[in-house]
Structure formats: structure tokens, C-alpha cells
Amino acid sequence: MIDAIVIGSGPNGLAAAITLAQSGRSVRVYEAQSQPGGGLRSAELTEPGYVHDVCATVVAMALASPFLKTLPLAAHGLELVHPDAPFAHPLDDGSAVIVERSVDATADALGGDDGRAYRRVMTPLVRDAAPLMEALLAPIGLRQPRLMASFGLKAIRSADGFARALFQSERARAMFAGAAAHSLVPLEFYATAGYGLGLVIAAHAVGWPVVRGGSQRMADAMTSYLTSLGGEVVTGERIESFAQLPKTRAILCDLAPRQFLRIAGDRVPSSYRKQLEKFRHGPGVFKMDWALSAPVPWRDVHCHRAGTLHVGGTLAEIADGERASWNGRISEKPYVLVVQPSIFDASRAPAGCHTLWAYCHVPNGSTRDMTDVIEAQIERFAPGFRDTIVARHAMGPAAMEARNANLIGGDIAGGAADLAQIFTRPASAFRPYSTPIDGVYLCSSSTPPGVGVHGMCGYHAAQAVLKSHKPFQHGGP
Ligand SMILES: Cc1cc2nc3c(=O)[nH]c(=O)nc-3n(C[C@H](O)[C@H](O)[C@H](O)COP(=O)(O)OP(=O)(O)OC[C@H]3O[C@@H](n4cnc5c(N)ncnc54)[C@H](O)[C@@H]3O)c2cc1C
Missing domain, CATH: 3.90.660.50 (Polyamine Oxidase; Chain A, domain 2)
Structure with missing residues (x-):
């Protein structure tokens, strides 16, 4: 029994996994792509020898992040x-x-x-x-x-x-x-x-x-730190349904609402499904x-x-x-x-x-x-x-x-971030990370505080898991 599983290894997924691992929980992250990082990836997109950041490149929000700035990422190769x-x-x-x-x-x-x-x-x-x-x-x-x-x-x-x-x-x-x-x-x-x-x-x-050597190095440093805490990252494994996952007490989804609905299927109560279906992309x-x-x-x-x-x-x-x-x-x-x-x-x-x-x-x-x-x-x-x-x-x-399946229609912000939606991401303003499915949480940039490499969506979602002792006491989904 793994204490928690995170679907998606973007900065929020990794931040959630690290928060749980720091609290002594066993954590496994599943990532669809061959490398961890989500928005933090680099590749030789043009010619050999030229390293390009595929998505995020300026990491100001990581330095401003009350959580990420506390992590020993320099010791894990981040410069x-x-x-x-x-x-x-x-x-x-x-x-x-x-x-x-x-x-x-x-x-x-x-x-x-x-x-x-x-x-x-x-x-x-x-x-x-x-x-x-x-x-x-x-x-x-x-x-x-x-x-x-x-x-x-x-x-x-x-x-x-x-x-x-x-x-x-x-x-x-x-x-x-x-x-x-x-x-x-x-x-x-x-x-x-x-x-x-x-x-x-x-x-x-x-x-x-920017990150010396490319943003991927930041994802690598977070992964290395997570591993040092006992966490695991499995790459190249796209999750299509919760049935694919091993037994766990909590699932944290670093996913856009539309993706979450597809994976959770008919386990999502219709009232919550309707709310998430109204979520707008910019x-x-x-x-x-x-x-x-x-x-x-x-x-x-x-x-x-x-x-x-x-x-x-x-x-x-x-x-x-x-x-x-x-x-x-x-x-x-x-x-x-x-x-x-x-x-x-x-x-x-x-x-x-x-x-x-x-x-x-x-x-x-x-x-x-x-x-x-x-x-x-x-x-x-x-x-x-x-x-x-x-x-x-x-x-x-x-x-x-x-x-990256989260970038719906090319929306890099995890959903339109106008006043009507910035505080109600993805649905309820009061419990944005919990879902009506016992032990299942959202932790992507479609939750507060939204877009950027700050990891705070993941951190807050993990805090919600830790505060809700229920999934840890009674077994989750
Ligand atoms: C082109 C671009 C430029 C950007 N520039 C900046 C910038 O300069 N500075 C900045 O702060 N922010 C920038 N951003 C935004 C930033 O990258 C995102 O806000 C941040 O990455 C969101 O993190 P996340 O963890 O919520 O999701 P993501 O980083 O999107 O990660 C989600 C992960 O989940 C994986 N996944 C999805 N579905 C599944 C599944 N079914 N099974 C398994 N894995 C799955 C994806 O492959 C991905 O790795 C940029 C984004 C883009 C796209």
C-alpha cells in the first residue's frame, strides 16, 4: 500500500509529492512523458548543442514561492x-x-x-x-x-x-x-x-x-530531492483510469479538470462533473x-x-x-x-x-x-x-x-485566469483541492494560486491531504 500517488510530474505534482514525502509518507509519481517536469522541460528542439526550454523558462515564481524556496535544490544540482x-x-x-x-x-x-x-x-x-x-x-x-x-x-x-x-x-x-x-x-x-x-x-x-543548463535541471533537482526522501517517479506511464493504479490511500491529480473527468469516469458525482465542465480555458x-x-x-x-x-x-x-x-x-x-x-x-x-x-x-x-x-x-x-x-x-x-495533455487548446495557464475564475479554481473556493471522491485531490495550476512555476498548488493540495486524516486512516479509493 503506497500512502499517496501523484498523477503528473509538473512542478505542482513534484511539490505535492515532496511535501508528502517530507512528512514521512510513501509517494509514487506517474508521468506520461519520458522525462519528469511538465512545464519544466528542456530539449535540443532546433540543432544539436542548442538547449531550449520547451515551456517555462523564467523561474521568478520559484524564488518567490514560500515552499520551493525552502527546498535544498542547489544541493541537487539547481543553479x-x-x-x-x-x-x-x-x-x-x-x-x-x-x-x-x-x-x-x-x-x-x-x-x-x-x-x-x-x-x-x-x-x-x-x-x-x-x-x-x-x-x-x-x-x-x-x-x-x-x-x-x-x-x-x-x-x-x-x-x-x-x-x-x-x-x-x-x-x-x-x-x-x-x-x-x-x-x-x-x-x-x-x-x-x-x-x-x-x-x-x-x-x-x-x-x-533562468536555470543554468535549462529548466529541465529544476525538474531533475526536484526529482532528485524527492528520491532522496524515498519518493519514486515512474516516467512513460500515462494514466487513463484510476483502475490502473496500485492500492493507495490518496491520489493527487496534477491534471486539468477535463483530464481529471476523463480519468475519474463515472466515479465523479454529476453535480461536481457539471461544475468542472463549466471550467473555462483561456x-x-x-x-x-x-x-x-x-x-x-x-x-x-x-x-x-x-x-x-x-x-x-x-x-x-x-x-x-x-x-x-x-x-x-x-x-x-x-x-x-x-x-x-x-x-x-x-x-x-x-x-x-x-x-x-x-x-x-x-x-x-x-x-x-x-x-x-x-x-x-x-x-x-x-x-x-x-x-x-x-x-x-x-x-x-x-x-x-x-x-502535455494539460495544455488544453494551448492554454498554458491551466484555465482562464480572469477575476471570475482565479478564486474559484476549479470549482469551489473553499475546498479547491478536494474532490467529492474520497481520497482524490486536484493539485495542478487549475487550482489556486494558478499558473507559474511556484509549486504552491501542489503544496496546498498535499497539506489538504495531510489535514484530512480520513484517507490515511480508512484506506482511500
Ligand atoms: C510555453 C509555456 C511557457 C511558460 N512559461 C513560463 C515561465 O516562463 N515561467 C513560469 O513561471 N511559468 C511558465 N509557464 C507556466 C508553467 O509551466 C505552468 O504554470 C506549470 O508548469 C504548471 O505546473 P503543473 O504541475 O500544474 O502542470 P504541468 O507542468 O503542466 O505538468 C503536468 C504533468 O502531468 C503530466 N500528465 C498529464 N496527463 C497525464 C496522465 N494522464 N498520466 C500521467 N501524466 C500526465 C504531463 O505530461 C505533465 O508532465 C509556461 C507554460 C508554457 C506551456
Whole structure:
């Protein structure tokens, strides 16, 4: 009898397994793919010698995570690499806004009233970053009520309204839009300011690092630590039904609700099934990776100091693009998230050469090839970019879902993260990790606090298992 089984080895599945193993429980993880990691995978997608992150690449949320930051992952081979500046936002006039690790340096570069406004808003939030992140990465509750109230007053606003009210220049507004657009939610929707603020706070408080050698190394370090605690990871085993599993007291599903319904079958009571069937998925992404013969020739050379670049121009342009993908339309000038890891981590490419990672948002399930559109957007701010391309690899929503069944229609956020669904993931706000099936839990990013490599969905789900002594006392499913 194994105490607990986890289906899926994404960061949340591994975090859940580690939490249980740390409490002395026997745990086995089943992973459909040949390597553990889910969103934390790396592969030579283009040419031998070029290591690309298939999904997540910037692991800021891992550093902000109250759980992951406590794990001895460095002792298991994890090394993070910090770019000089967390992110940059290139503009059509050839300049770029650079967000530095320091609030003051960023405010000084913005200058004038915008610099003062930035310093006024960000300084107290960054000072309280650790307790704030702990509260933000917890299920709905009243943790840190004073901090959450002061953050919430700003965060509840739309990113569009917040940026227009706080900043006078298009430069500063564009910079904030670029951070908020990570949410995959239209920037005029309530609470999108919260995404932008959260990511900017993280940029200053913990940085936006990448993993030396590729994100897979983080999954490998988590797996190695889990194994050292006595846990097991079985790869290459897709679970189609609970009947496939050995006897256990608890099952934790690192799965999207739709997948969970398929695997749990008729054991799911119809009222809960109906709730999960209503769970909405947001836009998909079209992902690209390149092998390059040289660094991207950004017009503003300061962009080479940044790990991440938000490519898409002004606030209005980014808002248009995000609205389009949400409403099922393709933007011909989309917001493109670009990461250039090899500038800071030479192990990712042959000497003198580079890798580049990018995606844009597209309608869920879109079949349109966005290669030309994405490359044109980068070329707009880096003329000559196409001349540096040695090889490219593109993945639309269907290809992404084939690599990881949780990425439904290319949705990388585990479900639309608008205000209506962020607190009610996947159904009940009060017991989000439990299901009506005795001893069966959900622990993926479709539960709070949602998308990102922070492992907190898995950690909280495992805590729910540990608190509910029932499955451990009476035998589970
Ligand atoms: C292209 C892309 C870019 C991203 N960039 C970033 C980023 O830079 N920073 C960041 O913080 N986040 C990023 N994310 C989001 C991040 O990867 C996810 O939020 C995170 O991985 C979710 O973790 P998870 O454990 O919930 O699920 P996943 O990581 O999706 O893992 C689920 C695992 O379950 C396995 N599985 C599914 N079905 C079965 C089954 N039936 N049987 C067995 N195994 C199964 C899958 O193969 C997978 O390994 C990105 C995601 C994508 C796709």
C-alpha cells in the first residue's frame, strides 16, 4: 500500500509529492512523458548543442514561492542565473524601458513624474514582498489582511486603467502593459493590474532568473530531492483510469479538470462533473525557439542586459492584441514574450551562438502558423534579426497539447485566469483541492494560486491531504 500517488510530474505534482514525502509518507509519481517536469522541460528542439526550454523558462515564481524556496535544490544540482536586468520593453523610437533589479534605478531611468510615481507605488510593495507573495500564493483567505488590502486596492483595477492613471508617458504605460499581459487576460479586465504589479514586485524583490543548463535541471533537482526522501517517479506511464493504479490511500491529480473527468469516469458525482465542465480555458500560445548565430540585434543595445523582452509596442497595441486572442481573433501585431537565456548562460548554445525563446497569445485551439508574424514583431525592434537565424522550431496549440495533455487548446495557464475564475479554481473556493471522491485531490495550476512555476498548488493540495486524516486512516479509493 503506497500512502499517496501523484498523477503528473509538473512542478505542482513534484511539490505535492515532496511535501508528502517530507512528512514521512510513501509517494509514487506517474508521468506520461519520458522525462519528469511538465512545464519544466528542456530539449535540443532546433540543432544539436542548442538547449531550449520547451515551456517555462523564467523561474521568478520559484524564488518567490514560500515552499520551493525552502527546498535544498542547489544541493541537487539547481543553479539559477540572473540577467543584469529582469526585463526590457523596446519601443518604435529605438529606445527601450529597462526594468532593473533596483526600484530606484528603474524610477531614475523613467524620470520625471513617472519616475516619482513608480518609486512611490513600488517601494512599499517591494519592501513587503515576502509576506505579500506568501498571501498571494495561498488559497483564498485572510492572510496578511493589512498588506492584502493595500495591494488589493491597486490590484483590483484593470491594467489599462492603472497604467493610464499612474503614468503620463506612453513609455511607462507600455512597460506596465508588457508585465500585465503575462496574464493572458484582456488588459481592460478587472484585476489585471494585480498580475502586472505581482510580476514587477518579483522583478525587484527576487529577480527573473533562468536555470543554468535549462529548466529541465529544476525538474531533475526536484526529482532528485524527492528520491532522496524515498519518493519514486515512474516516467512513460500515462494514466487513463484510476483502475490502473496500485492500492493507495490518496491520489493527487496534477491534471486539468477535463483530464481529471476523463480519468475519474463515472466515479465523479454529476453535480461536481457539471461544475468542472463549466471550467473555462483561456487563449492558447504559439511557441517558437530559434538557434541563432549571434545575439538578437536589438536597436537599443541596453536590451542585451535583460533576460526577458516584452515585444509589442504601446499599451494600446498590446491591449488590442490581448483582446483579440481572448475573443477568438488573431492579432497581426501580437504581444510577443521573448527570452534570451544564452546571453547569461553560455551552456545553452555552441560558443558564440545563441538560443531565443518566444511565444504570442492566440485563440484557444488556433491552427494558424504565427512564425512570420512573431519574427516580424521581433524584426521591428531588432532589424537584421532574421539574418541571425540558424534554425527554428515552432509549436502551435495542438503540438503543445500533444507534449502535455494539460495544455488544453494551448492554454498554458491551466484555465482562464480572469477575476471570475482565479478564486474559484476549479470549482469551489473553499475546498479547491478536494474532490467529492474520497481520497482524490486536484493539485495542478487549475487550482489556486494558478499558473507559474511556484509549486504552491501542489503544496496546498498535499497539506489538504495531510489535514484530512480520513484517507490515511480508512484506506482511500
Ligand atoms: C510555453 C509555456 C511557457 C511558460 N512559461 C513560463 C515561465 O516562463 N515561467 C513560469 O513561471 N511559468 C511558465 N509557464 C507556466 C508553467 O509551466 C505552468 O504554470 C506549470 O508548469 C504548471 O505546473 P503543473 O504541475 O500544474 O502542470 P504541468 O507542468 O503542466 O505538468 C503536468 C504533468 O502531468 C503530466 N500528465 C498529464 N496527463 C497525464 C496522465 N494522464 N498520466 C500521467 N501524466 C500526465 C504531463 O505530461 C505533465 O508532465 C509556461 C507554460 C508554457 C506551456
